[in-house]
Amino acid sequence: MAKKQLVQIKVNGRNREAMVEPRLLLVHFIRGIPGLTGTHVGCDTTHCGACTVLLDGKTVKSCTMFAVQADGCELLTVEGLMQNGKLHPLQEGFKEEHGLQCGFCTPGMLISSYALLSKNENPSEEEIRWGISGNLCRCTGYQNIVKAVQYAAGKMEQGGKDDLPNIA
Amino acid sequence: MGHSIKRKEDLRFIQGKGNYVDDVNLPDMVYGHMVRSPYAHARLKGINTENAKQLPGVLTVITGEDLAKANLAWMPTLFFDKQMVLATGKVLFQSQEVAFVVAEDPYIAADAAELVEVDYEELPVLVDPHKALDPDAPILRDDREDKSNHIFHWEVGDRAATDKVFEDAEVKAKVHAVFQRCHPAPLETCGCVADHNAATGRLTIYLTSQAPHAHRTLFAIVGGIPENNIRVISPDIGGGFGNKVPIYPGYVCAVVASLTLGRPVKWIETRSENLQSTGFARDYHMTAELAATQDGKIQAMRVKTLADHGAFNAAAQPTKFPAGLFSICTGAYDYPTAFCEVDGVYTNKAPGGIAYRCSFRVTEAAYLIERAVDVLAQELKTDPVELRRKNFISPEKFPYKSPLGWSYDSGDYDAAMKVALDTIGYDALRKEQQEKRAKGELMGIGISSFVEVVGAGPAHTFDIAGIKMFDSCEIRIHPTGKAMCRMGTKSQGQGHETTYAQIVAQELGIPAADVTVEEGDTDTAPYGLGTYASRSTPVSGAATAMAARKIRDKAKKIAAHLLECSEEDLDWEPGKFFVKGAPSKAKTIQDIAFAAYTNMPEGMEAGLEAVDYYDPPNLTFPFGTYICVVDIDKGTGEVKVRRFVAVDDCGNIINPMIVEGQIHGGLTEGLAIAFMQQIGYDENGNVQGGTFMDYLLPTAVETPHWETGKTCTPSPHHPFGAKGVGESPNVGSPAAFVNAVVDALSHLGVKHIDMPIAPWKVWNILKEKGAVN
């Protein structure tokens, strides 16, 4: 067994650290150390995207990264979207537009949509579909997820960027 | 009811605060990892667990031999067979469970699993079901008295009469259609946390289960544990689609490990394990024939099917139906004669099959008849819509007795067809197709007018492993007028926390926001058979209405007492009783609830609650017409779905938004099945669709925009006329997709293409017909 090493990651604005084996997957770090179980494991071949998190502003599939690779980085997970008790417009959108059924893909979808909207404020339907093409869903057929993202884009346009949590 | 209220359960999911089984973490919890067979058929010569046991952090390694000492190496399946929990003697499919390692940490458990050494002697493999009954086929099941690979023969209908009709028929059409082995692949895999608490003597199992009560009873019977000491909790489930109906060896091993170690044991399977060893679906090899008159009147149907069940018959089906409700295969059409026979066989593949987002085997049936009707249309050189409309069962004929014994409750098939035709603009599309054909372009229109049978089911005919298929609801109204309801079903995303609340709101006038719905904890919820086969609304939804009406009866007595009048003087509108002719003299349900605890009539028991166990008088028969338009790229063989219109009739709807979401999801599954998915096996029994690399799920890019519509033909026997709808899209859509592709190529002489219709298949056909770009 390889020697454990110290890993320090800022998760949703809070510093977290632990001694971990180099082979510990980032998704297991997130679910185990800060105990944030919103990020899910849905497959073992990097296809489903249920484990998607934002790492230093970029979406990554946390099942395909080691925790040690994220040492010194900043992470946003689904639990970090709500600010001061207020739902993020994306979260609101998913609720208003019925963008979820079983909820298992939802955290990954929210993070991917969040990343999409931060680069493209007013995406077309096609751009949204491409933007979430790394996230699989078995329940919704994606149609209402697209509507949820459009809802959020509209809301954010009105409300300005203050709604976005302050993560790099 | 009838309102698209937003879902109450969403709040926790959008915050990432769902509670799925893998989110359950108990103090002192340890982890299980399964060692699996690489061979499809082999004798188990020996297992060496010493190296694995020596690894620091490993607590135990359980083998089939260990389980055999407690008589647990085998367990009964849901269908009169037994299956190995851990292999003893031999292994029968690749990925079969061979040993269970338990360690302090899941990574150590995986390391230890690699250290388990198993000695196998390979045996000849059987993967082709058509060869299963050959005289020289390897016999797979040494444990059975009957040394053959034949599991069952089932038939229904009138063989002699049907054969006679075919002998004299003017026109005959035949199609051999394979519904390939596929897998529900819910995004959350199966798993459990088994926690035997030695201090209390209770075993709590957090379980990905669509039927928690049935599972509790089975664990009690199989494990010899008193049922009152078992608590099954199905928390949030990340999709089920039938995959979470069976009991899997991993669950049993986790329970045994917890009992042995006295610590909670978590076992969560990986995606590969899920695809390769858990409940697969379909694998029906079907031949259908239709006999008709020259002017297109269907007279009879004859069906012969070979069912591949894998190594164990672990079908999750009502016991009197080895082929499920497959006999619905006569479809939406009116003719008097039919015969159907099904033979089930064993092969060296994962055991099953389960009802994947359908009522048992109904998808196979709907696919078969809708393909057969199109083949008949081609034979008669008539329009497939015309042929269907000519043969639809007309509304006056309901309840309709089908030639294979079903009593369809209600239907207006032509109405749904008409809406679909108008929405898609059928005539214009046919014109367009003609023009395109003249230019050598490929475009197709596929119709599927399906009828399905759901809501299992009446006690006189239906039971799963002996337990009758009623379902239940318990409602309790608190003094301040809020309600708590528990049902015997278990949502895996269908929105029960919202829809059941809407039923209560409709029946009692208590706002849905004031109604809490709970499912899945066997300690508190009344007994039910769970959620699958679209049965929640028809059965448990009915129970909810009936329980609410019992409460209303008691409430009326209390109202009469409060208003100082007799019950006959009272009228009801949702939320209150009022004196006839004097509407201001009223008592709200909230007033009445308060009175039920503070001001009861003389001699009346306190409280305002009721429980109902509903035995449905019949099944329900949702139906619809789906129309699909495709364009085919001649250079690559790729099929693009240009438009898809789905018109569904599920009777009265509780929440249109939720129904629409279900349709979108089911159509996407149908798309995947038609074009992308197969769990294949090579001649050595190696699984070819064992990971998401090969078993493809559509992303948002492949999934087209779905157009939905509806008609409403209420079920005459259901308390509020509803039928159930979650599965219709998976049932009706494969035929629509396949019919569209065949239609695009029919002028080249193509009659049928088996799913999945991947680009290379189409391209090969185009090449063969000389039509490639």
Next chain:
Amino acid sequence: MAMRIEKTFQVKEPIDQVWSLLSDPRRVATCVPGAKITEQVDEKTYKGTISVKVGPSATDYKGELEILRLDAENHEIEILGKGQDVRGRGSASMKMTGKLRSLEDGGTEVTSVSEVNVVGILAQMGSRVISEVSNIMFGQFVKNFQAQLQQPADAATGEAKPINAASLAWAAAKGAFHRQS
């Protein structure tokens, strides 16, 4: 799954010299990366092992090699090799026919046709990985064979090292992308 692999290569050495190498299983085995003959059971059967690494997954097969046909006149050999993973994770078998042909320039053309069958976890990846791995192993075999030919017959070497895992995986991945179908 069954895969058919056909390979042809040329060597400078004359046909008889090549035949003396090809018809000697012990010496040929040393050319196969990761292979080792451990004992001779009878005149045409041998026991041996082979280690194959695909990416991080290492498999040690233990099995038998049988010479089905040895035709010195026509310079043809047919061998059947069968092995099981020692830890019980699968099996593989290969039936290979090797044929020699004299070339005009005095050299020899070696043609081999193999039918490979793999059972187990490795086979689930489908032919995409197995054929690439076979290609790479064969490439190494050819190099080793050519090197052996240049050495005197009695200089029996030990065993050829198994292919480096990383290079095998990387080359397989590259090959999978660039391969012509």
